[in-house]
Amino acid sequence: MTSGPIVRIAPDTYSIDDPDSVRILYGHGNGFIKSKWYTASGNPYIPDLFTTRDPTLHRNIRKKVASLYATSHLLRMEPIIDDCIDLLVSRFAEVADKRTQINLQHWMQCYAFDVIGYIAVGKRFGFLDKGEDTLGIFPSLHGYLKYCATMGVYSEFHSLIYNIINTVSSGGIGEIVQFSKREIDKRLLIEAQGKSEIDRDMLSEVLQLHEANPQRVTMIDIMSICVTNIGAGSDTTSISLTSVLYHLIRNPLCLEKLRAEIDQHFSTNVSGHIKFADAQKLPYLQACIKESLRVHPATGLPLGRVVPKGGVTVADTFFPEGTTLGVNTWVAHANASVFGPDALSFRPERWLDSSKEELKAMDNYFLAFGQGSRTCIGKNISLVEMTKLIPILVRNFDFRLTGPDILKNGLQCENVWFVKQNNIICDIQHRSTLKHSKGE
CATH class of the missing domain: 1.10.630.10 (Cytochrome P450)
Known part of the structure; x- marks a missing residue:
């Protein structure tokens, strides 16, 4: 069995485990909007901060x-x-x-x-x-x-x-x-x-x-x-x-x-x-x-985002416009290349004894409250x-x-x-x- 940073979880929907993808998918002004999945979490007639998909409307709220x-x-x-x-x-x-x-x-x-x-x-x-x-x-x-x-x-x-x-x-x-x-x-x-x-x-x-x-x-x-x-x-x-x-x-x-x-x-x-x-x-x-x-983030599903016009390359793979990509917080937080070989263990000291470069990498892939x-x-x-x-x-x-x-x-x-x-x-x-x- 082989493993990699991309898993297809539904038609045109992929779960991504790649630290560089966070900046692309969740960064400010990159054109990625929330997937339609989020709409079912709110009142369909009253937009709110969590479920609205329109970036301009979200910014105004x-x-x-x-x-x-x-x-x-x-x-x-x-x-x-x-x-x-x-x-x-x-x-x-x-x-x-x-x-x-x-x-x-x-x-x-x-x-x-x-x-x-x-x-x-x-x-x-x-x-x-x-x-x-x-x-x-x-x-x-x-x-x-x-x-x-x-x-x-x-x-x-x-x-x-x-x-x-x-x-x-x-x-x-x-x-x-x-x-x-x-x-x-x-x-x-x-x-x-x-x-x-x-x-x-x-x-x-x-x-x-x-x-x-x-x-x-x-x-x-x-x-x-x-x-x-x-x-x-x-x-x-x-x-x-x-x-x-x-x-x-x-x-x-x-x-x-x-x-x-x-x-x-x-x-x-x-x-x-x-x-x-x-x-x-x-x-x-x-x-x-x-x-x-x-080690136990509250959310357990990928934070889906829709690829904008022109498509995007993530984890060395091109995805066309309209594809849904997302990072699952549980998957990201278990990434050994970012959090170390003991990523599955509870060790608070990792946040105190790591180098500045290691801390920056961990903070960039820490998604407990989302990103961007x-x-x-x-x-x-x-x-x-x-x-x-x-x-x-x-x-x-x-x-x-x-x-x-x-x-x-x-x-x-x-x-x-x-x-x-x-x-x-x-x-x-x-x-x-x-x-x-x-x-x-």
Whole structure:
């Protein structure tokens, strides 16, 4: 059996594993637009940042709200994330006291949903209160992702099927839409009464933009921003957080090294909040997060792009106009010529001990948030959520895999566009208890 950088996965559709292809396929102004597959991931009648294929329309939409996603701007909302971290820590402390088992991915999804709901519209979903999906969103959203992955292949039927689904079902994205609509309507009523004192969530910001220029930032834009933030940002962040914790659990030497770094830098702040700016300065923490996103990226299908007029040569092969080419993040991140012979292993040190040339090559082929003009606009939200939470959990708790399935068969995942972990069952102990039992 031979292998190479090009695999035909469907008629006129190819998966590419070539570092030079990233610049060609995803670079600014190269004329490659998203494939039709993406259209099934959104409302066929309302364009949004993720699904729109028109580069000009995408650029115009992004310009309206790009400033809201800048890290400097998001840090105004840092207290929102701190509130959710406090809730999660309280729940985990209760679990540790009761010595019960948890589904780690489920709890990370509860956290990610409550944070993004709080950031987007100023209200948590309430999943962290008891660790329960009281609205039934998780399975419905998973079903919707299955729909997106499958219907994307038959995108010409999306409008018809979308109408039928919305007629007979309100779960998944429908529930997120209704949640967003309720909170927007409440906020508009409060604003009309002159009683609003909320000034640190994204809804308040976009409403200000709407008030300043209703034609530029419409109410449809506001709804689209809220729904996209919640629907796309929750699953991807929870998968990434789960990856970080899982790989630290499976690599105790890395965990101890990270704990030593955290303890050293936050010796006077045992259980309080950790500022993003401070956590961002911890090199091994950042390496652990980046390596976790490398070995388990949230997206698991090729990021398809359509070859423009005139065709293109990629990986020494000519592809005619209209061909769909894409790089699968999982394939790219396993490329040994870029990430080393141990590319399949979790080794955070690769981001710290590599040469400048090696780091540049790895960064250029790091696709956890996409590349180029279509880089995920919510990247900074996700990184802030992870960078603040991981040090708190690592410092205060110890996790141990206990589920018989994962102990016998290893990690099980399902790829339905997002690659979600299914069987990470573990117990939690207070780290202080562990240290006391060891006589430390």
